[in-house]
Amino acid sequence: MGYSISEILSYTFMQRAIIVGVPVALCAALLGVSLILKRYSMIGDGLSHVGFGALALAAAMNLAPLKVAIPIVVLSSFLLLRISDSSKIRGDGAVAILSSSALAVGIVVTSVTGGLNTDLYSYLFGSILALKQDDVVLSLVLCAVVLFIYIFFYNKIFSVTFDENFSQATGIRAKNYNMIIALLTSLTVVLGMQIMGTLLISSLIIFPGLTAMRVFKSYKSVVISAAIQSVFCVVSGLIISFYAETATGATVVCINLVCFVIFWLFGFIKERN
Amino acid sequence: MAVLKCENVTMSYEGVSVFENLNFEINSGDYLCIVGENGSGKSTLMKGLLGLRRPARGRIIYGDGLMQNQIGYLPQQSAVQRDFPASVYEVVLSGTLNSRGMRPFYSKKEKQLANRNMERLSITHLKKRCYRELSGGQQQRVLLARALCATKSLLLLDEPVTGLDPVVSGELYALISDINKSDNITVIMVSHDITESVKNASHILHIESKRCFFGSIQEYLTSSVSNVFIGE
Ligand SMILES: Nc1ncnc2c1ncn2[C@@H]1O[C@H](COP(=O)(O)OP(=O)(O)OP(=O)(O)O)[C@@H](O)[C@H]1O
Ligand SMILES: [Mg+2]
Numbered sequence: 001m002g003y004s005i006s007e008i009l010s011y012t013f014m015q016r017a018i019i020v021g022v023p024v025a026l027c028a029a030l031l032g033v034s035l036i037l038k039r040y041s042m043i044g045d046g047l048s049h050v051g052f053g054a055l056a057l058a059a060a061m062n063l064a065p066l067k068v069a070i071p072i073v074v075l076s077s078f079l080l081l082r083i084s085d086s087s088k089i090r091g092d093g094a095v096a097i098l099s100s101s102a103l104a105v106g107i108v109v110t111s112v113t114g115g116l117n118t119d120l121y122s123y124l125f126g127s128i129l130a131l132k133q134d135d136v137v138l139s140l141v142l143c144a145v146v147l148f149i150y151i152f153f154y155n156k157i158f159s160v161t162f163d164e165n166f167s168q169a170t171g172i173r174a175k176n177y178n179m180i181i182a183l184l185t186s187l188t189v190v191l192g193m194q195i196m197g198t199l200l201i202s203s204l205i206i207f208p209g210l211t212a213m214r215v216f217k218s219y220k221s222v223v224i225s226a227a228i229q230s231v232f233c234v235v236s237g238l239i240i241s242f243y244a245e246t247a248t249g250a251t252v253v254c255i256n257l258v259c260f261v262i263f264w265l266f267g268f269i270k271e272r273n
Numbered sequence: 274m275a276v277l278k279c280e281n282v283t284m285s286y287e288g289v290s291v292f293e294n295l296n297f298e299i300n301s302g303d304y305l306c307i308v309g310e311n312g313s314g315k316s317t318l319m320k321g322l323l324g325l326r327r328p329a330r331g332r333i334i335y336g337d338g339l340m341q342n343q344i345g346y347l348p349q350q351s352a353v354q355r356d357f358p359a360s361v362y363e364v365v366l367s368g369t370l371n372s373r374g375m376r377p378f379y380s381k382k383e384k385q386l387a388n389r390n391m392e393r394l395s396i397t398h399l400k401k402r403c404y405r406e407l408s409g410g411q412q413q414r415v416l417l418a419r420a421l422c423a424t425k426s427l428l429l430l431d432e433p434v435t436g437l438d439p440v441v442s443g444e445l446y447a448l449i450s451d452i453n454k455s456d457n458i459t460v461i462m463v464s465h466d467i468t469e470s471v472k473n474a475s476h477i478l479h480i481e482s483k484r485c486f487f488g489s490i491q492e493y494l495t496s497s498v499s500n501v502f503i504g505e
Contacts (some may be wrong), residue, residue: 169325169429170345170368170370170423172370217406
């Protein structure tokens with residue numbers, strides 16, 4: 001205690017965390033709504049495990065972590081999409097196999113090359129201290145790309161999410177938009193892992209959308225509410241974790257949980273009346 | 274040239290054929306009714322015509338300049354999830370997307386089209402309501418309005434009057450007839466209502482696993498296939 005907000009914000013690592021955290025939270029919330037509604041929640045989770053495997057490989061080979069992780073995760077997202085589209089039930093199992101294998105490979109590689117170093121540790125649980133200047137720039141650029149593509153295709157993403165068959169039948173290339181969603185998700189997952197960690201990034205994607213759906217009933221209002229709430233949770237999570245000296249990612253998730261419970265109660269009471 | 278042509282089409286699921294060697298073609302401005310018992314493959318044929326499902330054998334050919342994005346479609350059952358947040362307006366408006374190319378946002382013209390089709394189906398007062406909280410018949414009308422928004426030259430309807438009350442069904446048949454005649458939209462409709470079909474349609478396709486019938490209304494009425502269905 002004893003720090004004022006402006007003092008907190010004068011720390012470089014906090015500035016970096018907020019500069020990266022806000023746009024990543026935004027992207028995560030927007031994509032999360034589509035992923036939940038398309039029943040692709042598992043994909044976010046699977047991708048984060050693949051991301052961890054990729055980072056372990058990068059660390060073992062002494063390569064820049066993000067530059068290795070991004071292409072690998074993007075490719076796996078296309079693979080996961082194909083698997084879960086080909087059959088809903090077997091798809092689930094396949095996603096689980098792929099994600100746990102990637103995690104296992106990551107752990108094996110790490111233990112062979114000398115145990116969990118701080119970099120990997122920070123990717124597993126998330127760490128704002130590990131953010132470097134390069135990561136910040138790359139993250140901002142990629143977030144801007146994700147946001148732009150999402151807004152540009154917003155209406156088509158809605159249509160494909162709402163009724164894929166209708167879209168396809170009336171001449172919208174639904175499969176392409178599924179790929180776009182997968183691509184944007186994989187970028188968001190890799191960027192979000194820096195702050196949230198492999199284990200918790202998928203909740204950053206899923207929570208805001210689920211929370212917004214408790215109360216809001218139109219797609220647009222759900223998307224906007226999820227976006228605002230997600231940014232709020234990340235910023236307040238960062239600040240609270242500084243005061244309370246708790247892990248950032250976990251703090252953000254806890255705040256998301258509190259929001260969810262509040263919205264759920266609100267929706268419940270509204271339904272009652 | 275025919276708008277749509279089926280050549281020896283066989284549709285099947287996992288190797289088991291639903292119907293075999295179907296041949297027919299329809300021209301611009303036709304109104305085709307597809308009839309047949311439950312499970313005879315009407316919805317399956319619709320999916321084939323829309324390119325959602327490949328025929329096991331044979332070909333389905335689009336002609337006369339027909340493009341996929343000129344088609345409007347009303348599915349029999351939409352796989353829309355129970356908890357999907359979407360307003361009626363959002364759903365109807367999404368029907369206009371297919372003619373939009375790369376433009377990211379809806380134009381005034383598209384919004385007007387959506388509003389007009391909501392009026393046609395008397396759902397304007399539901400505009401702001403959540404789609405999933407509507408009654409079955411109301412939802413059906415929303416999806417119809419969306420289908421109309423997507424229609425430029427061909428309209429495919431899979432049992433459009435399911436869940437509609439008699440008054441609205443009557444209005445709907447009149448509306449489809451009107452769209453077919455005055456806007457010169459080709460209509461393909463699956464229906465169990467044989468009397469209405471005979472009244473409005475120009476052609477009938479009767480699907481059976483062994484022997485399918487295709488012909489004009491006159492030919493259908495005098496054929497033996499119709500007897501069981503019409504009961505004369
Ligand atoms: N996804 C599927 N997998 C396997 N078989 C299917 C599938 N969908 C339909 N069938 C089978 O194909 C046959 C034709 O089904 P279809 O839905 O086309 O019938 P329909 O004529 O539209 O019936 P209804 O009048 O009840 O709508 C049925 O025997 C059905 O069991
Ligand atoms: Mg059917």
